[in-house]
Amino acid sequence: MNESGKGLYEKVKNKIEASQEEGTLEKQFGDFWKFACVIKTRQHDLRYLYDDTSREFVDKNRDNLIEMREEFVKNMDAYVEKCINIMRKKNFTVHYAKTNEQAQKIFMEELGDARIIYKSKSNEAKDIGIIDVLKENGISIKETDLGDVLVQLFDYKLPSFQVGPGAHFTEEEIAKKIKEVYGVELEPKAQAIVNYFRSTYRKELLNDVKISLTSANAISAEDGTIVLGENEGNISLITRATDKHIVVCGITKIVPTIFDAILVTKLQSRINNVSFNYISLISGPSNTSDIQGTSVQGMYGAKEVVVILVDDWRTKAVNENLIYADFLKCIGCKSCIYPCTASRAFGNIYASKYGLGATAIIRDYIHNGIEAAVNDGLFLCTGCENCYHWCPVSINCGEILKNMKKEATEKGLAPPYLEQYKEKIFKDKNPFL
Amino acid sequence: MTKLIYLGCLSNSRYQETCKNAIKIIKFLDPSYTVLEDVPCCGALSYHIGSDIELKDHVENVNSWFDLNDISQIVTTCAGCYNYLTKYYAQFLGQDFKVKVLHFLQFLAEPENLSKLDLKHSGKKLKVSYHDACHLRNAVIPIIEEPRRILNSIENVELKEMESIKTNSICCGAGGGVYSIFKENSDYNSKLIFDQLNRGKLLLTACPFCFTALTRIREENQIKKPVIKFEDFILNIMEGVDPLSE
Numbered sequence: 001m002n003e004s005g006k007g008l009y010e011k012v013k014n015k016i017e018a019s020q021e022e023g024t025l026e027k028q029f030g031d032f033w034k035f036a037c038v039i040k041t042r043q044h045d046l047r048y049l050y051d052d053t054s055r056e057f058v059d060k061n062r063d064n065l066i067e068m069r070e071e072f073v074k075n076m077d078a079y080v081e082k083c084i085n086i087m088r089k090k091n092f093t094v095h096y097a098k099t100n101e102q103a104q105k106i107f108m109e110e111l112g113d114a115r116i117i118y119k120s121k122s123n124e125a126k127d128i129g130i131i132d133v134l135k136e137n138g139i140s141i142k143e144t145d146l147g148d149v150l151v152q153l154f155d156y157k158l159p160s161f162q163v164g165p166g167a168h169f170t171e172e173e174i175a176k177k178i179k180e181v182y183g184v185e186l187e188p189k190a191q192a193i194v195n196y197f198r199s200t201y202r203k204e205l206l207n208d209v210k211i212s213l214t215s216a217n218a219i220s221a222e223d224g225t226i227v228l229g230e231n232e233g234n235i236s237l238i239t240r241a242t243d244k245h246i247v248v249c250g251i252t253k254i255v256p257t258i259f260d261a262i263l264v265t266k267l268q269s270r271i272n273n274v275s276f277n278y279i280s281l282i283s284g285p286s287n288t289s290d291i292q293g294t295s296v297q298g299m300y301g302a303k304e305v306v307v308i309l310v311d312d313w314r315t316k317a318v319n320e321n322l323i324y325a326d327f328l329k330c331i332g333c334k335s336c337i338y339p340c341t342a343s344r345a346f347g348n349i350y351a352s353k354y355g356l357g358a359t360a361i362i363r364d365y366i367h368n369g370i371e372a373a374v375n376d377g378l379f380l381c382t383g384c385e386n387c388y389h390w391c392p393v394s395i396n397c398g399e400i401l402k403n404m405k406k407e408a409t410e411k412g413l414a415p416p417y418l419e420q421y422k423e424k425i426f427k428d429k430n431p432f433l
Numbered sequence: 434m435t436k437l438i439y440l441g442c443l444s445n446s447r448y449q450e451t452c453k454n455a456i457k458i459i460k461f462l463d464p465s466y467t468v469l470e471d472v473p474c475c476g477a478l479s480y481h482i483g484s485d486i487e488l489k490d491h492v493e494n495v496n497s498w499f500d501l502n503d504i505s506q507i508v509t510t511c512a513g514c515y516n517y518l519t520k521y522y523a524q525f526l527g528q529d530f531k532v533k534v535l536h537f538l539q540f541l542a543e544p545e546n547l548s549k550l551d552l553k554h555s556g557k558k559l560k561v562s563y564h565d566a567c568h569l570r571n572a573v574i575p576i577i578e579e580p581r582r583i584l585n586s587i588e589n590v591e592l593k594e595m596e597s598i599k600t601n602s603i604c605c606g607a608g609g610g611v612y613s614i615f616k617e618n619s620d621y622n623s624k625l626i627f628d629q630l631n632r633g634k635l636l637l638t639a640c641p642f643c644f645t646a647l648t649r650i651r652e653e654n655q656i657k658k659p660v661i662k663f664e665d666f667i668l669n670i671m672e673g674v675d676p677l678s679e
Binding site: 012013016034339341346383385389402405406409410414417418419422429431432 | 443447473474478480483484485487491600601604606609610611617620621
């Protein structure tokens with residue numbers, strides 16, 4: 001333990017103070033985020049695209065989803081085995097990694113001599129530590145989702161919103177940055193910026209990608225199909241116009257059937273009110289049997305699809321009934337942050353390197369321990385459980401965080417003032433005297 | 434067998450007028466309820482900061498006090514006490530926790546109590562809004578419809594719902610001890626609650642933590658519409674006082 005409760009409290013307090021000062025990155029993000037949360041929660045009850053609202057869609061499917069996720073968690077080993085078997089039969093190259101370290105090693109071996117990798121947004125790759133290892137080995141990571149491209153362009157180091165990572169940059173800022181980095185004068189309009197990347201980057205994505213990295217929105221155990229949703233087309237390009245498409249994700253991305261996988265993907269789109277204009281179902285590498293019925297791999301699409309399924313903390317969480325065991329049900333929709341009291345108020349202060357909000361803090365706790373979680377703003381959670389009411393699979397992040405707070409207290413990492421409260425409760429029978 | 438009015442530490446320490454009002458209402462409806470001295474704190478806050486051993490110890494001590502005083506039933510005016518007494522006492526003590534716990538709103542919303550109260554507001558029709566406290570909506574037995582039933586029963590009072598209500602309500606930012614160390618949470622979230630108070634002339638809350646946060650934000654932002662504790666509001670109506678005149 002390097003830090004005391006007091007030290008960590010002061011660190012968080014300083015970040016909050018910075019977030020209140022005009023002109024700081026924290027303040028800029030905080031203002032954007034407050035606005036985004038209000039819009040996102042409002043959209044939840046609007047009927048602007050479909051006959052039903054997103055809330056109604058979620059409510060209609062909640063029981064089914066919970067049952068599906070609980071069934072998976074209960075029989076995780078069997079589903080993983082089933083999934084791997086069918087994937088191998090379908091000519092995927094499948095690796096099962098017991099730990100993140102193993103997954104990182106396998107990944108580097110699969111990379112071979114390649115020095116550049118094109119990736120789409122992947123929280124799982126961060127979770128599994130792939131990004132850190134690539135950076136350590138000097139591999140150039142080329143982001144393809146425009147939001148991530150912008151984050152990279154700005155060299156933005158603070159946590160940002162997983163679903164729209166660059167959404168807090170203004171048109172003026174982006175145009176100015178492009179002028180500064182590429183020397184190109186653009187009209188500060190979204191359309192002009194998009195046109196610029198389409199005319200410059202798209203060619204590269206069609207012609208130069210040798211190795212691409214994605215996660216999966218869901219994977220069907222019944223037929224080994226990987227489902228990937230997107231709206232830009234970057235995933236479509238880099239999973240087809242590539243030699244090797246590597247999929248890295250936790251085993252919890254597996255769901256029993258292809259219909260479950262589609263439902264999960266659809267739900268991720270509905271609950272975030274983002275359109276998935278493209279949904280890819282990838283059932284193996286590109287293949288043709290058009291010459292004499294001989295099956296040959298690598299026609300126009302990916303020559304090889306490598307899947308690295310990672311266990312790491314997951315089986316252990318079930319077997320040892322760890323405080324975050326419920327988190328295994330998570331389908332990664334990330335919608336729990338919109339109604340979160342702490343996230344709204346504190347933006348990227350209540351966050352970790354895995355992104356914003358409670359789930360990102362839980363991930364940091366799993367990988368880096370309780371001190372990291374306290375530093376991420378664990379004690380900013382009021383326990384309002386809005387995340388739980390919102391969650392399509394009813395995970396109570398508030399309860400998980402409450403248990404994490406207990407651990408922090410036991411290890412002397414709680415804010416000192418709270419410790420005094422506890423004393424008053426137990427000794428004086430009234431904390432407010 | 435004692436029926437106890439469990440006021441909660443925060444109300445008891447900071448809002449004594451409200452406590453008196455609550456006692457008046459409860460005793461009017463059921464004179465067998467009593468108030469005792471030296472009532473121990475339910476320990477709500479320590480669920481965020483105590484170890485399981487410390488908590489179990491505390492819960493057992495409080496339960497012994499209940500036993501010692503022969504407490505069979507509690508009406509609590511504190512949202513936090515209701516949430517924690519119903520959730521964690523049962524969890525830590527199982528069958529050993531024999532006290533029936535009701536929140537003030539549950540008690541009030543019982544049909545016989547509503548008819549006995551027969552509440553009427555004299556004067557111009559009063560439009561009110563109600564803020565759902567996390568402690569009440571998240572409880573093992575959630576309290577969501579009761580306040581609405583009570584308000585709808587009052588003649589000449591109209592409930593004007595805000596945008597975020599019931600399980601979807603905005604947290605005031607005062608839960609989990611956050612209020613004492615990071616007030617910036619309520620700076621933003623409590624203000625959001627007031628921003629939704631469009632059609633209601635006043636904001637009602639049944640939680641002393643929410644009341645504390647909302648009152649501060651109201652004063653700091655010079656908001657005209659008042660925030661009123663549910664108990665105070667009901668007593669005003671009972672006594673024919675205009676809640677807006679206070």
